[in-house]
Amino acid sequence: MRIAIVGTGHVGAALARGLSGKGHAVTLGARNPGSDAASALAAETGSAVTSPSAAAASADLVILALPWAAVDAVLEDLGGLDGKIVVDCTNPLGMVDGALGLAVGHTSSGGEMVQRRLPQARVVKTLNQVGAEVMARNAHFARRPAMLMAGDDPAAKATVAELLRDLGFDPLDAGDITKSRLLEPFALVWINQALARGKGRDWAFAIV
Template identity: 70%
Template sequence: MKIAIVGTGNVGAAIARGLAGKGHDVSLGARDPKTSAVTRLAVETGATLATPWAAAQAGDIVLLALPWAAAAAAIADLGPLAGKVVIDCMNPLGMVDGVLGLLVGHSSSGAELVQSLLPEARVVKTLNQVGAEIMADTSRLPHRPAQFMAGDDGAAKAMVANLLRDLGFDPMDAGGLTKARLLEPLAMVWINQALLRGKGRDWVFAAVTASQR
């Protein structure tokens, strides 16, 4: 598949590393594709470099790995992305009453806001429930990690499920895009454990089924 990763920070870079050598045509959409860090990432992963707009236009799947505060403006510059599968791996984080929290919740979600900005695209929420360190390499884990996804288009979710398997995850369908209202708070559970409860960042959720007797 042709995969465009828009955003080359920790998350975008980790996904590019996780997809390296998996047979995909990966392009990195960066505001300045000529910076040394982005160039090194492209050499390391075998990805091509492009502007965000050019990468998104060429991709079958467009993966948004952007800071939430910059997302709306960055998405507007990509064009309508009509018919394309768009993976939203962002979390709508900001300061709420002096602490880090979700800026939207019960009546909407970040993914639904992304869909409203790209009404002709097929948005799937996933890859928001795990740290970048795990996205880059799942091979060290004793269990195959779970990754929930939510979206309204079954064919789009099937494509995304294959991508998640290539990254080493067990894809789990959470339902329609409104179920992103469940997945984004799940990210807060991960953040709470990783950053506030001392567990660190090198872990992920797994769904372990009891052995049949």
Template identity: 45%
Template sequence: MNAKIFAAALVVVCFGGVVHARTIAIIGTGDVGATLGPRWAAAGHEIVYGSRSPESGRVQALVVETGVDAWAALPSDAAVAAEVIVLAIPFSVVEDLLPRLGDQQGKIVIDCTNPLSRDLADLVVGHGSSGAEIVAGLLPGARVVKALNTTGVSNMRDTAYPDGPPTMLMAGESAMAKAVVAGLISDLGFEPVDAGPLKSARWLEPLAMLWIELAYRQGMGDDIAFKLIRR
């Protein structure tokens, strides 16, 4: 039995016969990519980092930290190999980078980006559109889900709060894709909440700005998170 089949079998055993291990391409190895990768790997997923410099010492150290099933490749090779693609890149590069990923028809794409201005003080897209809708336009046929953009890496790393798990809102057109993304969000310890169609990214991206404002300009720090409460 080779290592990958053994790892898959282990996941089947550990999760009571439900196969849910996925190959996830994380495009970008900065704060978000390097935080999500090890956490999803620990939940049993195979991680391939899509990087401009997959052979660099920095990226190879991240691969080693992530675990035995992790590897790194150029972004287009990583995207081809995966069933779920996570965009952990500056929004300013999507127009150049996404068309170079090739045909991503049918793939699930998690858009974590926020269309921030250079000084991080404003959104450069809003009201009548969203970064996520621009991303979807650059990846024809992909099932784009906006998610993991409304919080900081501090919470992607650790979702433990005394009042229970933070909410992670997501938006997208495909119910199937949102079900998969909800599972991945749960693996990180967030409570996934469906905010409706991709157009709702127009409201999720300003919510990210609010988190940034509270954490950094209002001085609350990054150990804060949004939670939906119900009665």
């Protein structure tokens, strides 16, 4: 599959590493495609690298690996992405009552906002629930880590489920895109354990 990874930070780089050698044509969409870091990541993972808009234009599936605050402006640049599968890995993180929380929730979610922003694209919320390291490498765990996904298009979710398996995950369908309201706070469960409760970053949830 032709995949664009828009954003080459922790998550974008981890997904490029996790998908390397899995038979996909991956293009990194970097805001500085000529940078040493982007070139090194492309060389390491066997990916191409170009601008976010060029990467997305040539892909069947576009992964958003961006800070929530950048999503709106980057989507403006990418255009409508009509018919494409858009994998939304973002979490709408923000400070709430002095603590890390979600800037949106209960009555909407980041996933729904991305789908509303791209009405002709097939948005799937997933790959937001564990740390980037687990996306790059998880074969050392006793079981495949679970990865929930939410989206309105069953065919898009079937395609994304295959991609999640390629990344070593055990995919689980959470339902339509409104279930992003469950998956985004679920990310905070992982973050709380990893960062506030001393569990570190090398762990994940599994289904037993």
